[in-house]
Amino acid sequence: MYAALNQDKRLTNAVESNFEDKYFCVKCERPVILIKNDNNAFFKHETANHNEENERDIHKKGKELIVDALKILGYQNIESEYYLKTIKQRPDIFINRKTIIEYQCAKINVDKLSSRVESYHALKIPNIWILGGEYLSNKIDRAHLKFISYRKPWGFYLIMLDSEHEQINLFYSIKLFGPFNKIRYKQKSFLIEDIQQLLEFKANLNQSISLEINPYQLDKIRKLKGKKADALKLKFYQSNKQTVEDFLKQKKFGSLKPIYQNHQWKLICGEQPEYLRQPFLRTKKEDN
Known part of the structure; x- marks a missing residue:
């Protein structure tokens, strides 16, 4: 439907x-x-695969797998659903009462996610979020972008746990590519018992690709209407005595950090950057 x-x-x-x-x-x-x-x-x-009972089973098994992985890494003091009175939260897993791990299976909006993350930060507790359940996928889409974190060996990344296959999927070197910010990334999978290999993994982040804008994309931009798009095109023409479409012809588009709301073609044409809400990126966007 x-x-x-x-x-x-x-x-x-x-x-x-x-x-x-x-x-x-x-x-x-x-x-x-x-x-x-x-x-x-x-x-x-x-269907039955998406009902609440099934979701609870996935969440429970995933938490058990995460605890198993932590024990493999040598952690001993691992608590589940420990109640933090000051913020009235029960994180999925609390390690040595110093680090939180949340296994997020149900859909959560960015306001609620930001509130949870900020409440942990207020207590100065690092928190790591692993995706599963409704967020489990073999590819990244727009709904995943709010969970992106940054780690120097992996670049911009996120982690999913497939509890059925007892496998951790790392999506790394995440970037926005081309005039319309297509999501590009690399992916590597690890079994739970190989958790140490995940932590030791270092990605090759130096590869760069640039492609020339094509006629279909130019036509899409030409047909794009709306208050903001029209204002951008008019301002660009007034400043450059050239249409946006003529300016973009034969332009090459590489990759952007996956932090922008704006399409890359708009940024190139002078639109003020607008950032996605990503509560796990605590430093200035430009410095990541």
């Missing part, structure tokens, strides 16, 4: 929907799942 009711009971097209909200079937009002990629967008009914 290509439309569903949102949380406010308003009919919403799948193309205009996001992964943060909940949606319901127009006919039976049962929960539906948003399926969305570069080529298509639609809703489908939840």
